[in-house]
Amino acid sequence: MKPNLKAIARSMGMALQKHSPEIMTGIGIAGMVATTILAVRATPKALLLIQEAEEVKSQTESSDEALTPVETIKATWRCYVPAAVTGALSMTCLIGASSVNVRRNAALATAYKLSESALKGYREKVIETIxxxxxxxxxxxxxxxxxxxxxxxxxxxxxxxxxxxxxxxxxxxxxxxxxxxxxxxxxxxxxxxxxxxxxxxxxxxxxxxxxxxxxxxxxxxxxxxxxxxxxxxxxxxxxxxxxxxxxxxxxxxxxxxxxxx
Structure with missing residues (x-):
């Protein structure tokens, strides 16, 4: 029997949509862990770049002063780009999961209120009738x-x-x-x-x-x-x-x- 690829794809899409908050939360948590690892791995390279920048500064300006914060950022920011991107994507996933849950809870509360109102009206009519x-x-x-x-x-x-x-x-x-x-x-x-x-x-x-x-x-x-x-x-x-x-x-x-x- 030939598999119905369209039906399979539709079922997978519905499953992904149903569990999207859990999936995005999992991705977000994994991303935050990855962000920490990337930042730790980038630190030794950043320290070398700071050292090189200090040497260049001492040679060009004949000064032993340490790098300013702005100079330090200019020397090392490229090292932390992967960590920053991963962190931003992780935060996006976590915020997205929270937004989906908020919308679903609002819809659930609305449905609950409508069901409760209908049940109350039905009960009153039952008492009136029997x-x-x-x-x-x-x-x-x-x-x-x-x-x-x-x-x-x-x-x-x-x-x-x-x-x-x-x-x-x-x-x-x-x-x-x-x-x-x-x-x-x-x-x-x-x-x-x-x-x-x-x-x-x-x-x-x-x-x-x-x-x-x-x-x-x-x-x-x-x-x-x-x-x-x-x-x-x-x-x-x-x-x-x-x-x-x-x-x-x-x-x-x-x-x-x-x-x-």
Whole structure:
């Protein structure tokens, strides 16, 4: 079977585009290392050129004075051209990788906001159509499906010393031991804090309930103008038959939560 070169080239182009930040970062780091090596290698030659320039100066001007900074640069700059070019290209790659990541994060935040708005409108219409009780039944079914897809038997259960009830956090996908009243108290404490400080992060909530921080926890959070921290609970049975409290959020934590939207 004859290979489809066009399809292969297209796939390679898409892969390069997808991983361009990682590729440019790798090239940039390698370039900075190469810049250092080139500069070190150029130094002995530069020292010889300085010595020769000093000898010429002493012969032509009958002076034993050292070269001025300008004279030193004129004598040695060619030695460092490869290092300077490599360094400039490396910096360009690193700046380019950062720019791509910034654009992608902005696009992700926009997509997240649109999805959140659509989900909120859909939920409101569901409640209006079938009522709050049936909507809660739907949420319970979703919560049940979530813990079925991530069974407790395959997960580490984090012991927090905040209670003995098995809990499941839908955002981080972690099982832990806690207590519903302590979870509510943590949400209330954060809501009061929001009234003073304006916003809190998801990691602030995790800290209050003694869960380890996550990378995503720093990127997501709540702003007081968008609503307080309001937990939503669903009581389920884990795969091993243990009662499990599934924790969701009435108002989902958002990206760029430090200002109102």
């Amino acid at each position: 009522g709050e009780k049936k909507e809660q039944a739907v949420q319970d079914a979703v919560a049940k499906e979530r813990i079925n897809k991530s069974p407790v038997t395959n997960q580490e259960v984090i012991i927090t010393e905040k209670g003995n009830t098995l809990c499941y956090d839908v955002i981080s996908g972690r099982y832990f031991k806690s207590d519903i009243e302590k979870l509510k108290r943590a949400a209330n404490d954060l809501s009061r804090r929001m009234l003073d400080e304006g916003y809190v992060s998801l990691n602030d909530f995790y800290y209050e309930i003694a869960l380890p921080e996550t990378k995503l926890g720093d990127e997501l959070g709540w702003h007081v103008d968008n609503g307080l921290v309001d937990l939503r609970f669903s009581s389920q049975l884990a795969e091993d038959g243990t009662p499990c409290l599934v924790i969701d959020y009435q108002i989902a934590p958002k990206y760029d939560y430090t200002y109102a939207k």
